[in-house]
Amino acid sequence: MNEAGPRWRRRKEARPAEMIEAALDVFAEHGFAAAKLDDIARRAGVAKGSLYLYFDTKEALFRAVVEQIIAPAVSRVLAMAQIPEEGPQNGPFAEVAPRLLAGAALALSQDRVAAVARMVIGEARTFPDLARVWHDQVVGPLLSAVAARIARAQAAGEVRPGSPRTHAFSLVGPLLMATLYRQVFAGVDADPPDLAQVAAQHAQSLLQGLILPATPPAKELPDD
Amino acid sequence: MNEAGPRWRRRKEARPAEMIEAALDVFAEHGFAAAKLDDIARRAGVAKGSLYLYFDTKEALFRAVVEQIIAPAVSRVLAMAQIPEEGPQNGPFAEVAPRLLAGAALALSQDRVAAVARMVIGEARTFPDLARVWHDQVVGPLLSAVAARIARAQAAGEVRPGSPRTHAFSLVGPLLMATLYRQVFAGVDADPPDLAQVAAQHAQSLLQGLILPATPPAKELPDD
DNA sequence: TGCTTTAATGACCTGAAAGTCATTTACTAG
DNA sequence: CTAGTAAATGACTTTCAGGTCATTAAAGCA
Known part of the structure; x- marks a missing residue:
């Protein structure tokens, strides 16, 4: 079993942009209500809980996407x-x-x-x-x-x-x-x-x- | 305590149109996903279960609204x-x-x-x-x-x-x-x-x- | 008037997804 | 090397609304 590196990295600066990017994809595909935070997290390569480190609610994430x-x-x-x-x-x-x-x-x-x-x-x-x-x-x-x-x-x-x-x-x-x-x-x-x-x-x-x-x-x- | 009449009436013909009407109002106000069947039922003056006598799913009701x-x-x-x-x-x-x-x-x-x-x-x-x-x-x-x-x-x-x-x-x-x-x-x-x-x-x-x-x-x- | 049919009910079931938090672990300062 | 921090996790809780169904009662009929 090869353990290539750490299970995850700390990337406080890069995370929000990646999350917004992933969120845009999922929102655009399914619409706001049908978009699942689990999907967004998976596509961003993070856990769902991590989303809440940067965005208070699903709506806040949506608004960030729009503004960005x-x-x-x-x-x-x-x-x-x-x-x-x-x-x-x-x-x-x-x-x-x-x-x-x-x-x-x-x-x-x-x-x-x-x-x-x-x-x-x-x-x-x-x-x-x-x-x-x-x-x-x-x-x-x-x-x-x-x-x-x-x-x-x-x-x-x-x-x-x-x-x-x-x-x-x-x-x-x-x-x-x-x-x-x-x-x-x-x-x-x-x-x-x-x-x-x-x-x-x-x-x-x-x-x-x-x-x-x-x-x-x-x-x-x-x-x- | 005045009991003016029967608790409800049987109106097989009139119900669907009234439901569609109520559904249009609620859908238009909140969008499809955020619209609650309970609200639609209440506005139509029926119980939620009654909606399912005439429409199989929420989506079927939505489609009926659009077509109507x-x-x-x-x-x-x-x-x-x-x-x-x-x-x-x-x-x-x-x-x-x-x-x-x-x-x-x-x-x-x-x-x-x-x-x-x-x-x-x-x-x-x-x-x-x-x-x-x-x-x-x-x-x-x-x-x-x-x-x-x-x-x-x-x-x-x-x-x-x-x-x-x-x-x-x-x-x-x-x-x-x-x-x-x-x-x-x-x-x-x-x-x-x-x-x-x-x-x-x-x-x-x-x-x-x-x-x-x-x-x-x-x-x-x-x-x- | 009683019997049958079925429209209508609403309490309940259930799945699903938003949001939480105790724990883990990458990183860093000393 | 070690201890302290905080970024990240993911299992768990909570909430909530779509959908079900055993029960009720209105209407039609003999």
Whole structure:
């Protein structure tokens, strides 16, 4: 019987991150309620009791996962979109919008980010304060930044009038829909939508308009 | 001590519907996993054991809720949008699309429908066959119908080229986003988006284009 | 009015998973 | 080398909700 080394190591610094990583996998696969702490512990290579050295409850672990995964994604999207609050002009809106959507598509292409988004939607009612954090720190700032940029474009006469906030929904809604579609129907639909393609085509459609300006097909004109 | 009548009544026909109704309320409030059958039973005015006379398991009850609530909503949307599979021409796409979005907004304005949608998104991983049913019977048909209508409009030269399916995402994504926003942030955001407003403004924006064609604001032109 | 049927009950059973803690053992300071 | 510390363990406790079933009683019928 070979005893290669100590049965376990003391790794106070590395443990929490590993636990969060493992928790993300298990939560994403089964959802919050159906995820078992034993599974998470096993995947993290620790005993269940060890989880409680770093997280008080299952919910605390869940919240740590959300914060850990999402915070970088949010700042990355805003950075890629290059939407500074009060910065200098950063190009015409017709160029900013596709950049923003492309950046969002890239961020949401990571299944980890998309899975967290799906889980928050599913669990918001179970954890009202999670919904509050998400609203105040993620969705709110993102929506406000986009709406502010749209309002600037409206002031410059670039963009059609209307509620900037609603325009923001117009802009990013399809991407959210495609993301959720991929998450919900993974394994059911063999041909899920491609986020980059949706982002590109939607940017084009929304900016330029879906309707073609009465280009007669040279054939169906009523003969008079 | 007044004994007004029998302790309970036999109502084989009315029970299931009442149970589904109560179950919807409790599921919508707490999510599937956190919903207690005792609560559902109490709200339905029956004992827990009675639930098992009509539904084999908690999951069966959940599925009954989904089917009961969604089926009418789906057919109503398609009816309001007046998108027959092979029917006669039903007006230019520029008129059909707003009608479709308005109908969808109306259907999704019922919190019951929206709550079910949110729950399916949240629970799809826990119940893979629920995701399959939802895909095959709800989302798939709806998306296909809309995409088919868009393809017809493209063939007629009304609509810009591009994947019809992606165009369908462009069309309905913002409404889904607004619906989920309302569901997730109910109680957190005091000023949620109005679905009818989002539908109307988005239809306008998407069809006509968000970008204004270089209308000089008569003031900021560089003076040369 | 009594008999049969079966809808309905609710106390109970049971499995499962969150959370605890006395014990073990890796590490470190002296 | 030794003693002190605290990271880590995993068997145990506790809680709780899904599911069962022997019993009750409402309704239909002769």
